[in-house]
Amino acid sequence: MAPWQPTFGETLLARDAVEFASGTAPAVTGMRWFRDTERKDIQNELTVQAGWPEGPIYTPAPPPRRSAARRAGRFGLGALVAVVMIALAVLLDGLGGAGSGSSKDPGRPRDPENEVDDFPVMWGAPGSLARTLPWQLDPARRPADYRTHCVVTDRRVVVVGFPDDNPGKDEALWEIDRQHIARVERMTYSEVWGEAKIRFTDGSWCRLAPPSERYGWTVLRHLAHPTELMPLAEMTPRQRRYVERYAASVTDRDPAVAPVVTRRPSGRFLIEVSKTAPVKAKYGIEKSHLHMSKRGRRGAIRQGDL
Numbered sequence: 001m002a003p004w005q006p007t008f009g010e011t012l013l014a015r016d017a018v019e020f021a022s023g024t025a026p027a028v029t030g031m032r033w034f035r036d037t038e039r040k041d042i043q044n045e046l047t048v049q050a051g052w053p054e055g056p057i058y059t060p061a062p063p064p065r066r067s068a069a070r071r072a073g074r075f076g077l078g079a080l081v082a083v084v085m086i087a088l089a090v091l092l093d094g095l096g097g098a099g100s101g102s103s104k105d106p107g108r109p110r111d112p113e114n115e116v117d118d119f120p121v122m123w124g125a126p127g128s129l130a131r132t133l134p135w136q137l138d139p140a141r142r143p144a145d146y147r148t149h150c151v152v153t154d155r156r157v158v159v160v161g162f163p164d165d166n167p168g169k170d171e172a173l174w175e176i177d178r179q180h181i182a183r184v185e186r187m188t189y190s191e192v193w194g195e196a197k198i199r200f201t202d203g204s205w206c207r208l209a210p211p212s213e214r215y216g217w218t219v220l221r222h223l224a225h226p227t228e229l230m231p232l233a234e235m236t237p238r239q240r241r242y243v244e245r246y247a248a249s250v251t252d253r254d255p256a257v258a259p260v261v262t263r264r265p266s267g268r269f270l271i272e273v274s275k276t277a278p279v280k281a282k283y284g285i286e287k288s289h290l291h292m293s294k295r296g297r298r299g300a301i302r303q304g305d306l
Contacts, residue, residue: 001168001169001170002168002170003160003167003168003170003278003279004151004158004160004170004172006151006153010153010154010155010156011153011154011229011260012151012152012153012260012285013152013153013154013218013222013227013260013262013272014150014151014152014218014219014221014222014284014285015149015150015151015152015218015219015279015284015285016149016150016210016214016217016218016219016283016284016285017147017148017149017150017210017211017212017281017282017283017284018137018148018149018150018159018208018209018210018211018219019137019138019139019148019208019209019210019211020032020121020122020137020138020139020206020207020208020209021119021121021187021190021195021207021208021209022119022191022209023115023119024106024109024115024189024190024191025109025115025116025119025189026061026063026064027060027061027062027063027116027117028058028060028061028115028116028117028118028119029061031058031060031119032058032119032120032121032138032140033058033118033119033120033121034046034120034121034122035118035120035122035123036123036124036125036126037123037124037125037203039118039120042122042131043055043057045126046131046135050131050135051135052135052138052141053135053141054141055138055140055141056140060117060118106189106190106191107188107189108189109189110187110188110189111187111189115187115189120207121206121207121208122204122205122206122207123204123205123206124200124202124203124204124205125203125204128200128202128203128204129176129180129200129201129202129204130200130204130205130206131204132174132176133159133174133206134148134159134161134173134174136148136159136161136173137159137208139211142161143163145163145164145165146161146162146163147161147162147163147165147281148160148161148173149161149162149167149279149284150208150219152218152219152222152223154178154227154229155177155178156175156176156177156178157175157176157178157181157223158172158174158175159172159173159174159175160172160173161173162281165281166281167278167279167280167281176200178227179201180200180201180202181198181199181200181201181223182199182200182201183199184196184197184198184199184220184223184224185197185199185224186220186224187207190209191213192209192210192211192212192213192214192217193213193214193215193217194214194217194220195207195208195209195220196208196209196217196219196220196223196224198223212282216306218284218287221306222262225264225265227262228262228263229260229261229262230261230262230263230269231261232244232258232259232261235261235296236296238295238296238297239269239292239295239296240296241296242292242296242297243259243261243271243292246259246271246273246290246292247259247271247273250273250275250288252275252276252277253273253274253275253276253288254274254275254276257274259271259272259273260272260273260274260287261292264291264302264304264305265302265304265305266302266304266305267294268291268292268293268294268299268300268302268305269291269292269293269294269299270289270290270291270292270305271289271290271291271292272287272288272289273287273288273289274286274287275287275288291305
């Protein structure tokens with residue numbers, strides 16, 4: 001057996017660990033709920049109708065009693081710290097940094113109804129796309145030695161799972177064509193730097209996250225914006241030379257995989273070069289990356305590009 005591979009002509013953009021997100025706010029920290037469009041709990045429906053194992057029943061903690069002045073001061077400081085930490089994360093990502101780091105201030109919630117008072121990770125009516133997600137994404141339901149990864153290509157999103165920290169035992173659990181994803185929001189009120197709120201075309205949605213901190217979660221990077229691949233044949237000579245020189249400089253690159261170049265929202269380009277390292281249970285696939293300007297030079301880092 002071998003790790004999951006894309007089909008011929010399909011471009012692999014990212015693969016990293018994924019699971020249903022967990023609440024960050026004090027009342028819902030470490031908790032998650034599965035809701036219908038009337039905010040009713042659907043865990044029993046998922047167990048009876050979809051065959052999910054039973055999961056824990058969470059109850060939000062009562063909010064602490066604080067004065068308005070103290071709350072305002074806390075949120076103001078939290079927002080400032082969050083801005084500084086995000087800027088640092090962008091810098092580290094642009095320099096090729098990845099993986100986990102020290103804990104961060106989660107900043108300020110932007111969707112209190114779904115982040116402070118409640119924390120749904122699945123929202124949808126019966127038969128909706130969100131309800132087709134696999135139960136293995138729930139760390140409270142799956143076996144302790146089982147992991148799930150999200151694979152993003154230019155055509156689809158796939159969730160795979162495997163036991164024993166062995167990606168060679170991959171099994172495809174779920175997939176969806178990207179045309180059925182309406183948009184993906186970067187949710188920054190999080191203990192892991194960033195989570196993905198995936199809104200499907202039928203109005204249902206889910207909230208996914210890496211299991212540990214990521215300075216630059218590649219899954220979110222390639223889902224938050226439409227993928228615009230830039231083939232070498234369509235580049236200017238200067239751009240092509242820049243990509244080829246950078247790829248050649250990556251000493252442990254996988255020569256069997258061509259560099260992947262995508263146009264980012266700013267108009268600049270992201271070059272990603274696959275490495276020979278095997279798929280890792282904790283972090284998925286490794287790629288070296290660098291930004292390129294429109295003129296075929298090293299490009300400045302833009303937060304919205306990552």
